[in-house]
Amino acid sequence: MEWKDRADVVIIGGGIVGIATAYYLARFGRHDVVVVEKGTVCSGSTGRCGAGIRAQWGTEMNCRLGIAALDIFENLDAELGMSVGLNQGGYLLIAYSDSEFENLKKGIALQNGLGIKSKTVTLSEAREICPALDASDATGFVYHARDGHADPFLTAFAYLEAAKRIGVSYHKRTECTGITVKGGRATGIDTSRGHIDADVVINCSGACSQIVAKFAGVDLPNWGERHEIMITEPVEAGVCPPMLMSFSGNYYIQQRPHGSIICGMSPAGHPQDFENKTTWQFITAMSRVLNRILPVTKEIRIVRHWAGLYDMTPDGSPIIGETDVKNFYHSTGYSGHGFMLSPIAGKVLAQQLTGNTPDIDLSVLDYRRFARGELIMEPHIT
Ligand SMILES: Cc1cc2nc3c(=O)[nH]c(=O)nc-3n(C[C@H](O)[C@H](O)[C@H](O)COP(=O)(O)OP(=O)(O)OC[C@H]3O[C@@H](n4cnc5c(N)ncnc54)[C@H](O)[C@@H]3O)c2cc1C
Known part of the structure; x- marks a missing residue:
């Protein structure tokens, strides 16, 4: 792709958040957008994620973002002209104590008020939704049928190809090494391939x-x-259509359309770590959980195991908006749910930057909330 040393908007980081943001900017009229990516498309967390999509959240902001993202995902194939592999088998949340179930029910009240049709289901209903489920030790179940997953590679490529068709340039193997600030304003970036002047710089570099x-x-x-x-x-195929998820049980488990089971759990203590290293301890612990919840998996083999990085914030909610440096924006801190939120986050940030009225007011996701002590603690995470 031809190198340009000037752009209207330059985006640092070409994962799903950067690519979706670039697409919506161009769609809303700012076509002169350059994305710089130090690796390749999907080489960051996007290509390593579980790709679950849900609207069942515990904060109003995440519920609004989640349902708006689902609305976009449901029409994305037609919009981008390519399949993103959306599969809506629902999310079945599983509680293992009365207090956890009560918290999930509080979530339902919030969600229903925002148009999200989540509901409690009985054990036998849960078994109808997920025929292979063994959860006789669970206290309760909550289900939302529109949730599901998409293919992260297809989604990223679909957004990227659509973005390129309307003017976006994407430079892989191009690392941002500096940001130029003059008079309190971002004016461009330095990269491993040269300098780019820009009116707006957006940080979408994930972890x-x-x-x-x-x-x-x-x-x-x-x-x-x-x-x-x-x-x-x-x-x-069909033994586990929904994403099974438990916050206290610390797992998410889902069957892919071709029959494989994909599953993960959070690391004990949530340590800070920048390496994509894998461990035997994870395989051992995860296999035990998987065999317990889905006994049908007892005699089967693991075919692949990998690691990726969550880009965490202290409250588990993203950071979106301008910083104290004018024209320098962030769309980061997705804390393990950036794939599902990327369509709406990209769309709303692009609306802000093109003078359109944003679908959702994201001002509470300003990074200054941490200094003000106004955290948006998300309870529906492990
Ligand atoms: C195991 C796992 C499971 C997950 N499951 C889910 C899930 O079920 N649902 C969900 O919604 N999310 C999930 N996530 C989270 C999801 O992957 C991320 O939130 C999402 O991919 C974030 O997208 P991003 O574009 O911000 O980050 P990335 O995809 O990491 O993209 C950021 C890019 O910035 C690039 N970059 C960094 N520094 C520079 C630089 N200096 N110059 C140029 N480029 C740079 C990186 O190379 C990278 O490609 C999961 C993550 C992991 C690891």
Whole structure:
């Protein structure tokens, strides 16, 4: 792709958040957008994620973002002209204590008020939704049928190809090494291939966002947290259509359309970690959980196991908006749910930057909330 040393908007980080943001900017009229990516498309967390999509959240902001993202996902194939692999088998949340079930029910009240049709289901209804489920030790179940998953590679490529058709340039193997700030304004970036002048700079560098923000003298509270995930050989299709998820049980489990089971759990203590290293401890612990919840997996093999980074914030909610450096924006800190939120986050940030009225007011996701002590603690995470 032809190198340009000037752009209207330059985006640092070409994962799903950067690509979706670039697409919507161009769609809303700002076509002169350059994305710089130090690796390749999907080489960051996007290509390593479970790709679950849900609207069942515990904060109003995440519920609004989640349902708006689902609305977009449901029409994305037609919009982008390519399949994103959306599969709506629902999310079945599983509680293992009365207090956890009560909290999930509080979530339902919030969600229903925002148009999200989540509901409690009985054990036998849960078994109808997920025929292979063994959860006789569970206290309660909550289900939302429109939730599901998409293919992260297809989604990223679909957004990227559509973005390129309307003017976006994407430079892989191009690392941002600095941000130029003049008179309190971002005016461009330095990269491993040369300087690019820009009117607006957006930090979409995922788990590296704290390092990139520092190039402009901005302190973000984000950190990288390594999460492992694995996929099995296929079992009979249809044994586990929904994403099974438990916050206290610390797992998410889902069957892919071709029959494989993909599953993950959060690391004990949530340590800060920037390496994509994998461990035997994860395989052992995860297999025990998987065999207990889905006994049908007892005699099967794991075919792949990998790790990726969550881009965490202290309250588990993203950071979206301008910083104290004018024209320097962030769309980071997705804390393990950036794939599902990327369509709406990209759309709303692009609406802000093109003079359109945003679908959702994201001002509470400003990074200054941490200094003000106004955290948006998300309870529906592990
Ligand atoms: C195991 C696992 C499971 C997950 N499951 C889910 C899930 O079920 N649902 C969900 O919604 N989310 C999930 N996530 C989270 C999801 O992957 C991320 O929130 C999402 O991919 C974030 O997208 P991003 O574009 O911000 O980050 P990334 O995809 O990491 O993209 C950021 C890009 O910035 C690039 N970059 C960094 N520094 C620079 C620089 N200096 N110059 C140029 N480029 C730079 C990186 O190379 C990277 O490609 C999961 C994550 C993991 C690890």
